[in-house]
Amino acid sequence: MSDDQPVLTRIPVTVLTGFLGAGKTTLLNRILTEQHGRKIAVIENEFGEVGIDHQLVIQSDEELFEMNNGCICCTVRGDLIRILERLAKRKDPLDAVVIETTGLADPGPVAQTFFTAADIKERYQLDAIVTLVDAKHLGLHLDDSDEARAQVAFADVIVLNKTDLVSPDELAVLEARLRKMNAAARVHRAVQAEVPLRHVLEVGGFNLSRASEMAPNFLEPEYPFEWMGLYQLAPGELVYRLEAGPDPTMDLALVPIPGPGSAPVAAAKETAVRLFAEPPHRLAEGGIIDPAQGRQRLALPAADQIFQIRIPASGWYALFTQHHPDEFAATLLVEGGPVTPARQEALKPDHEHDEAVTSVGLEFPGDVDGKRLNAWLGELLRTKGNDIFRSKGVLAVRGTENRLVFQGVHMLFDGRFDRPWGSEPRKNTFVFIGRNLDRAELSAGFASCLCR
Numbered sequence: 212m213s214d215d216q217p218v219l220t221r222i223p224v225t226v227l228t229g230f231l232g233a234g235k236t237t238l239l240n241r242i243l244t245e246q247h248g249r250k251i252a253v254i255e256n257e258f259g260e261v262g263i264d265h266q267l268v269i270q271s272d273e274e275l276f277e278m279n280n281g282c283i284c285c286t287v288r289g290d291l292i293r294i295l296e297r298l299a300k301r302k303d304p305l306d307a308v309v310i311e312t313t314g315l316a317d318p319g320p321v322a323q324t325f326f327t328a329a330d331i332k333e334r335y336q337l338d339a340i341v342t343l344v345d346a347k348h349l350g351l352h353l354d355d356s357d358e359a360r361a362q363v364a365f366a367d368v369i370v371l372n373k374t375d376l377v378s379p380d381e382l383a384v385l386e387a388r389l390r391k392m393n394a395a396a397r398v399h400r401a402v403q404a405e406v407p408l409r410h411v412l413e414v415g416g417f418n419l420s421r422a423s424e425m426a427p428n429f430l431e432p433e434y435p436f437e438w439m440g441l442y443q444l445a446p447g448e449l450v451y452r453l454e455a456g457p458d459p460t461m462d463l464a465l466v467p468i469p470g471p472g473s474a475p476v477a478a479a480k481e482t483a484v485r486l487f488a489e490p491p492h493r494l495a496e497g498g499i500i501d502p503a504q505g506r507q508r509l510a511l512p513a514a515d516q517i518f519q520i521r522i523p524a525s526g527w528y529a530l531f532t533q534h535h536p537d538e539f540a541a542t543l544l545v546e547g548g549p550v551t552p553a554r555q556e557a558l559k560p561d562h563e564h565d566e567a568v569t570s571v572g573l574e575f576p577g578d579v580d581g582k583r584l585n586a587w588l589g590e591l592l593r594t595k596g597n598d599i600f601r602s603k604g605v606l607a608v609r610g611t612e613n614r615l616v617f618q619g620v621h622m623l624f625d626g627r628f629d630r631p632w633g634s635e636p637r638k639n640t641f642v643f644i645g646r647n648l649d650r651a652e653l654s655a656g657f658a659s660c661l662c663r
């Protein structure tokens with residue numbers, strides 16, 4: 212960069228994390244209400260089949276980006292990069308970005324984006340990871356959720372929230388446990404996430420060396436694909452043969468690159484991360500794999516599937532595959548003979564999530580009977596509240612003008628009316644998140660509360 216080029220100031224980014232129901236949206240709403248005159252973009256990622264959170268974030272002038280259908284810390288990281296790139300190009304520069312992660316996200320890979328993605332690290336600076344802790348319920352999850360522990364371990368700031376729900380002794384025990392897990396974080400006790408904003412925004416707290424100490428692989432990127440192979444190919448059609456493997460489909464992308472050097476390969480990996488965040492182009496057996504099609508999903512219903520690969524021009528190509536090719540005995544063939552890649556690399560795959568935690572989303576038009584719903588949900592959460600970690604919804608209750616926002620965390624729940632439905636069609640959206648959820652039972656139970 213020459214001396215007379217202006218140095219771009221980097222936009223501070225706050226990552227709000229914390230287990231399901233800890234108070235992230237409550238803090239976000241506080242930030243949006245109090246930060247008048249500052250331009251803050253909010254990026255939200257939600258776990259759950261039906262998006263609810265965007266309906267719960269207060270209406271404000273801030274820009275709100277939603278990223279559903281996937282976890283911000285893995286599959287939708289390409290989406291996060293795309294949104295951040297778009298925001299960096301605004302004429303009207305932003306003062307800050309706040310990212311609200313899902314309650315089941317590991318903040319490590321989100322933080323890593325600000326150190327490994329080239330365009331992002333130039334324009335953004337990770338200011339702090341702010342972790343909300345539900346003083347009453349976190350203890351239930353610390354032992355069996357890797358994500359809950361990572362959220363505490365990576366925190367620069369811990370907002371020890373919901374102190375109204377526990378005794379001073381219980382609070383002291385939990386705080387001591389948190390400090391043992393993370394001695395460096397600043398801890399602020401709160402009710403309704405009420406903390407001075409200077410404790411959570413622009414605190415300049417993120418410490419890369421501490422993060423790297425805690426997670427030695429912190430700067431080693433995780434990818435939504437497990438393997439990359441570099442090939443020098445002539446134009447024409449090649450054959451890609453696979454056998455049945457551990458998955459009935461396999462995603463891949465073929466990215467043309469200027470050469471096999473480390474810089475083009477690094478750029479190709481970033482391109483592939485973005486491509487893997489896009490909806491896949493589906494290919495049945497015999498389909499043509501085309502570099503221009505981005506992410507392609509090969510259907511592998513039986514053994515020995517054959518696909519064609521169309522190479523438009525001679526040159527270097529990087530093939531990225533969701534699984535390691537060995538798992539499918541995948542081979543590239545030219546004129547019947549196998550081609551070995553000039554170079555190949557097994558990549559660190561995305562971390563695994565606790566697959567036992569799932570969500571059931573429900574959506575019903577019309578009105579519910581408030582009494583029946585209250586009785587059903589009350590009984591459900593009393594008896595199954597250990598497994599139902601989180602429940603929330605926006606409801607149209609018969610005889611009322613305003614939307615009813617229902618919020619449940621384990622057995623505790625409440626409902627509050629907010630704004631009128633106005634011209635919006637009256638409907639009920641609801642989501643349950645937890646273990647051992649019985650979709651049919653939840654759906655039938657909810658349906659029995661609808662007004663006919």
Ligand SMILES: Nc1nc2c(ncn2[C@@H]2O[C@H](COP(=O)(O)OP(=O)(O)OP(=O)(O)O)[C@@H](O)[C@H]2O)c(=O)[nH]1
Binds near residue numbers: 313
């Ligand atoms: N008693 C009590 N309730 C609180 C406090 N802070 C937040 N809540 C309630 O806890 C529920 C969950 O709060 P949210 O802010 O939606 O939590 P969240 O972390 O965004 O939840 P998810 O995004 O679903 O993981 C809501 O009903 C809040 O009103 C608090 O300090 N005390």
